[in-house]
Amino acid sequence: MPETVLKIERVSKTYPGVRALDTVSLDCRAGEVHAILGENGSGKSTLMKIASGAITPDGGTVEIGGVRLEAADPRAAHALGLATVYQDDSLVRELTVAQNLYLGTRPGSVPFRAMESWAAAQLAPYGVAISVRTLVGDLTPAQRQFVEIVKALIAGPRVLLLDEPTSTLDIDGVRQLAGIVRDLTARGTGVIYVSHRLPEILDLADRVSILRDGVHQGTFDVTPDLSEHDLVARMIGRDVEGEFPPKPERLPDEPVLAVEDLTGQAFRSVSFTARRGEILGFAGAEGNGQREALRAIVGLEEASGAVRCAGRPVDTASPDAALAGGIAFLSADRPGEGVFPELAVQKNMVLTQLGRFLSHGFLSAGRERTVADRMKTDFTVVAASLDVPVAGLSGGNQQKAVLARSFRSGARVVLIDEPTQGVDAGARYEIYKAIRENIREDGACIVNSSDAQELEGICDRVLVFSRGQIVRELVGPDVTEENIVGAFLTSRHGKAAAGPADEAGPIQRLFGVLANGSAVWWVPLVFLALLTLLVGTWAATQSPVFLKPINIRHMLLAAAPAGLVAMAQLMVLLVRGLDVSVGSLMSLTVVAASFILAGGGPGLLFAGAAGCLLLGLLVGLANGSLVRFAGINPVITTIAMLSVLQGVALVLRPIPGGLIDPGFAELLRTRIGFLPVSTLFLLVLAIAGDLWLNRSRAGLETKAVGFREEAARRNGVRVDRVQLRAYALAGGMAALAGLFLGSEVGVGHPTVAQNYALTSIAAAVLGGAALSGGRGSFAGALFGAVFFTLMINVISILGLSSSVGVIASGAMTLLAIFLYSGLKEFEQLLRGLRRRKSPAALAAAE
Numbered sequence: 001m002p003e004t005v006l007k008i009e010r011v012s013k014t015y016p017g018v019r020a021l022d023t024v025s026l027d028c029r030a031g032e033v034h035a036i037l038g039e040n041g042s043g044k045s046t047l048m049k050i051a052s053g054a055i056t057p058d059g060g061t062v063e064i065g066g067v068r069l070e071a072a073d074p075r076a077a078h079a080l081g082l083a084t085v086y087q088d089d090s091l092v093r094e095l096t097v098a099q100n101l102y103l104g105t106r107p108g109s110v111p112f113r114a115m116e117s118w119a120a121a122q123l124a125p126y127g128v129a130i131s132v133r134t135l136v137g138d139l140t141p142a143q144r145q146f147v148e149i150v151k152a153l154i155a156g157p158r159v160l161l162l163d164e165p166t167s168t169l170d171i172d173g174v175r176q177l178a179g180i181v182r183d184l185t186a187r188g189t190g191v192i193y194v195s196h197r198l199p200e201i202l203d204l205a206d207r208v209s210i211l212r213d214g215v216h217q218g219t220f221d222v223t224p225d226l227s228e229h230d231l232v233a234r235m236i237g238r239d240v241e242g243e244f245p246p247k248p249e250r251l252p253d254e255p256v257l258a259v260e261d262l263t264g265q266a267f268r269s270v271s272f273t274a275r276r277g278e279i280l281g282f283a284g285a286e287g288n289g290q291r292e293a294l295r296a297i298v299g300l301e302e303a304s305g306a307v308r309c310a311g312r313p314v315d316t317a318s319p320d321a322a323l324a325g326g327i328a329f330l331s332a333d334r335p336g337e338g339v340f341p342e343l344a345v346q347k348n349m350v351l352t353q354l355g356r357f358l359s360h361g362f363l364s365a366g367r368e369r370t371v372a373d374r375m376k377t378d379f380t381v382v383a384a385s386l387d388v389p390v391a392g393l394s395g396g397n398q399q400k401a402v403l404a405r406s407f408r409s410g411a412r413v414v415l416i417d418e419p420t421q422g423v424d425a426g427a428r429y430e431i432y433k434a435i436r437e438n439i440r441e442d443g444a445c446i447v448n449s450s451d452a453q454e455l456e457g458i459c460d461r462v463l464v465f466s467r468g469q470i471v472r473e474l475v476g477p478d479v480t481e482e483n484i485v486g487a488f489l490t491s492r493h494g495k496a497a498a499g500p501a502d503e504a505g506p507i508q509r510l511f512g513v514l515a516n517g518s519a520v521w522w523v524p525l526v527f528l529a530l531l532t533l534l535v536g537t538w539a540a541t542q543s544p545v546f547l548k549p550i551n552i553r554h555m556l557l558a559a560a561p562a563g564l565v566a567m568a569q570l571m572v573l574l575v576r577g578l579d580v581s582v583g584s585l586m587s588l589t590v591v592a593a594s595f596i597l598a599g600g601g602p603g604l605l606f607a608g609a610a611g612c613l614l615l616g617l618l619v620g621l622a623n624g625s626l627v628r629f630a631g632i633n634p635v636i637t638t639i640a641m642l643s644v645l646q647g648v649a650l651v652l653r654p655i656p657g658g659l660i661d662p663g664f665a666e667l668l669r670t671r672i673g674f675l676p677v678s679t680l681f682l683l684v685l686a687i688a689g690d691l692w693l694n695r696s697r698a699g700l701e702t703k704a705v706g707f708r709e710e711a712a713r714r715n716g717v718r719v720d721r722v723q724l725r726a727y728a729l730a731g732g733m734a735a736l737a738g739l740f741l742g743s744e745v746g747v748g749h750p751t752v753a754q755n756y757a758l759t760s761i762a763a764a765v766l767g768g769a770a771l772s773g774g775r776g777s778f779a780g781a782l783f784g785a786v787f788f789t790l791m792i793n794v795i796s797i798l799g800l801s802s803s804v805g806v807i808a809s810g811a812m813t814l815l816a817i818f819l820y821s822g823l824k825e826f827e828q829l830l831r832g833l834r835r836r837k838s839p840a841a842l843a844a845a846e
Helices: 044-051 074-079 097-103 112-126 141-153 171-186 198-204 228-236 290-297 319-324 334-338 345-357 365-378 395-407 425-438 452-458 481-489 506-515 522-542 549-574 582-596 602-628 634-652 662-668 677-695 697-707 709-714 719-745 756-766 778-798 802-835 839-845
Strands: 004-015 018-029 033-038 059-064 082-085 159-163 190-194 207-212 215-221 255-264 270-275 279-283 303-309 327-330 413-417 444-448 461-466 469-475 657-659
Touching (some): 004 044, 004 190, 018 044, 018 059, 033 044, 033 198, 033 228, 044 059, 044 159, 044 190, 074 082, 097 112, 097 141, 097 697, 141 159, 141 171, 171 190, 190 198, 207 228, 215 228, 255 290, 255 444, 270 444, 270 469, 279 290, 279 452, 290 303, 290 327, 290 444, 290 461, 319 327, 327 395, 345 365, 345 395, 365 395, 395 413, 395 425, 452 481, 461 481, 469 481, 522 778, 549 582, 549 677, 549 697, 549 719, 549 778, 582 634, 582 719, 582 756, 602 634, 602 662, 602 719, 677 778, 697 709, 697 719, 709 719, 756 778, 778 802
Parallel strands (some): 018 215, 033 190, 033 207, 082 159, 159 190, 279 461, 327 413, 413 444
Antiparallel strands (some): 004 059, 207 215, 255 270, 255 303
16 A cells, blocks of 8 residues: 555644534545545635644644654644645745745755746746746736645655645646646655545545535545535535526527727727626636636726627726626635625625615615625525624635625626635535526626636636637537637637737836836835935035035934934834834933943943943844734834833933943044945945845845745744844844944933934835835935935025924825835826726717
8 A cells, every 4th residue: 555645633623613623534645636625614724724734733643754743833844745735825926936936945955046047947847937037926826826836846745735726727727737736646746635626626536535514524535436416415415406507598689788899908809798687608718818808897907999788888997987887896806806804794795785775874774784684695695693704704605795795786797707716516506596596687797717617507608718809609509618628729819919018118118117116126216316316406506515525424424323223124124014112222222322331441342332232132132022922013012112211211311411432432433534434334234235135045035024924934934033033133223323323422312312213214115115014125225314314414504494304304205105105006097097988978979
């Protein structure tokens, strides 16, 4: 008998009020595909997370290759030879394909400088034709899935867990994945395969285990006698009706929706009609324009052409305009565009009908509840209460809730993208039935699906897309899985659609780069350079003092503490943190220096400076520990620390006093000509910091934690260590900034740095950092601090009110945020306004 590569023995897991798993036992042998089947909420995902070390079971054991997994630790499971492909992937969208693959490697196994060539070599054997320099966020869902699979296979695992691996794949992708799985099993790898697609299980699996309500219902050999009907019956515990509801024998030939010459970036010359009572299907291999065409009808993709509903022109500038014209859309991206996870089931279902419940400006809770109850019954939504968050429902019940919202929105035409993606087999029939039964008598439904069998079962007519165009129409008995797949696999029609991006000129391309804001490293630096040039030129024309060497020297000396604390703030912003205690830490460092750096020999002064830096590191570690291990919000944590540090500084020095050794202060103020050595030190530090951030594994892990912490953790990144390091380094750099500030003031001043915290945040943001984490550069933070120092200097030498500086600094920060973060949204708004048709234009079209 083949070796057992994974053994799960009597595993149980209980959550508040839910027994997710109840003494489940199963195993996987070398060279076999062991499928796991069950309804949503049956415990499949919990079982996979326990097997991969992501969560701790209440009882039971997990063995990988005969070695027991002693604790819930994904790194330990990976080291024993287990790899996991998650349903929601573990990729960081803001990083490139190469960077994501590199994150999945063992530290030191691949040289950083060889990352891209190595990544290309990993993709090649699996036929994944993707540039390794492409951002993962720019890939299609299917491409992301294959990158995730390749990443899991890099270490050559003994057992591979695949959680819904084909949910985003078309027929070609499914075949490609099947080939990869068969190749792996031929080489002796065991595969745990979780899927709702029964044909895949019967085609690939050697054995199938069924879970129901957390209980193992049995493991069965996959033989020719085992049917889809048998699997569904065992999965839901009862016999089932036919998989698809019956189709109407005849449909009236009355167009409800007419689309004429719809052309966009991924499709062109798309024209069709949808008839009353009809379910019209869109089919095609992934990336052939069918999804984009569907989204363009409701304004989610830029396109030209005409859309009419019930004979009236529809404004396709935005989804709300399309809904007003009678067209509703249900996205395939249920978590991102379908549900509002934290809102109750009731609110998710009735959201498009709230206007009906208004009475004198207030919502009628009773009427809303009555309608929601009826919708829950009509669409068989299973929920403990209408008041529970929709995120707590299974995928199938979430889908029924958004179906209810779409069909009860008042729209005559409902567009549905992937109606049963991520939905178990037991719920699929109910969804198909709900779609068929809830089409308005005067309405129609359009379904885009990558599942040809699904299209055959529910559609009255199917339009097949290839290379951005409709290449075939299948009607009535011709709507079969074989005809659908054959139509787009054998098509040689047309050429790839050309869109607006292909025709963009230099100005449009430049605007596109700028719209990505701080994602392009040089945009913040160019922005700051222009601001500095403008302000400096204006100041030079207003005062002859501005360009004098002594003024420039004083300005650069003042920039040293500001630049250091801005880079300190960047460290925590990179990991999606915030430290508002850096200013009070600088003040406490100045006060501490007035005691321990008051005099003595070089050795004593060195020890005193080291003590100040150690103080900063300890404060940073305290902040990081409270944020990570106590789970306290970073803002609350560092505000509390600010108060503590400020209080200690005031206790030690209630009023300014105590001299800092003049020799030490002069050392930090050393200059070469008029140029302070501290300026050169800051430049070297910023360059070294950016090299570390962009040319090392530690820097890549830091950005990954900031962009998407859970994905970083799944890749084996020690997230807690990365966070603690960021806060500790920020504390140390803030203390160093305090020493430079102390060399300027010369005495122990307890509140001298009280304004530096907000300035450090503004400087880092001005230099390209994002409060959402992952972005920024040390050079940008330093440049931002220099600019703020310049503003203060100009206001001082021109005798302007300090309020002018406050206003100008705030305005510049807002402008930077708009440039780095809001320009893309502004561009989309302008496009929407250009596409939006005026009432006069719509009337003329009518």
